[in-house]
Amino acid sequence: MKHPVDVHVGKRIRHRRWLLGQTQQQLAEAVGIKFQQIQKYETGMNRVSASRLWDIASTLDVPVGFFFEGLEGAEIATNGNGDMLADREALELLRAYYAMPEGQRRRLFDLARVLGDAA
Structure with a gap:
């Protein structure tokens, strides 16, 4: 077990x-x-x-x-x-996210937070 x-x-x-x-x-x-x-x-x-x-x-x-x-x-x-x-999709998203330069990651994170709050 x-x-x-x-x-x-x-x-x-x-x-x-x-x-x-x-x-x-x-x-x-x-x-x-x-x-x-x-x-x-x-x-x-x-x-x-x-x-x-x-x-x-x-x-x-x-x-x-x-x-x-x-x-x-x-x-x-x-x-x-x-x-x-x-979830494979979540892992692929994480991999793509961390492949981005830090500045782009930060902007994407901010966008995701705004979209999540609006949902």
Whole structure:
């Protein structure tokens, strides 16, 4: 049985890897394991050891704590209310957003806020 924390950490690994445009194979090679193991981590089937999580965090250029951010949200996602970052469209939007220069990002963010308030 999958533990909600393992599922949450796995989702955070997948999201960060995807935002960086890395494949499971590339991440696996960078940390010295098989890509099947990355698949198991990302689905929460296998727990990530502390040392392996350290290696993954280093490779994905985030602090280890990144994988635990929003953990309360993991409980919501397992209760069927959904996980916004599980939506491929949301991830593609995030990737495109962070590919923009900072000035453009700021203007787009301001526009989105105005449109959201008007809705």
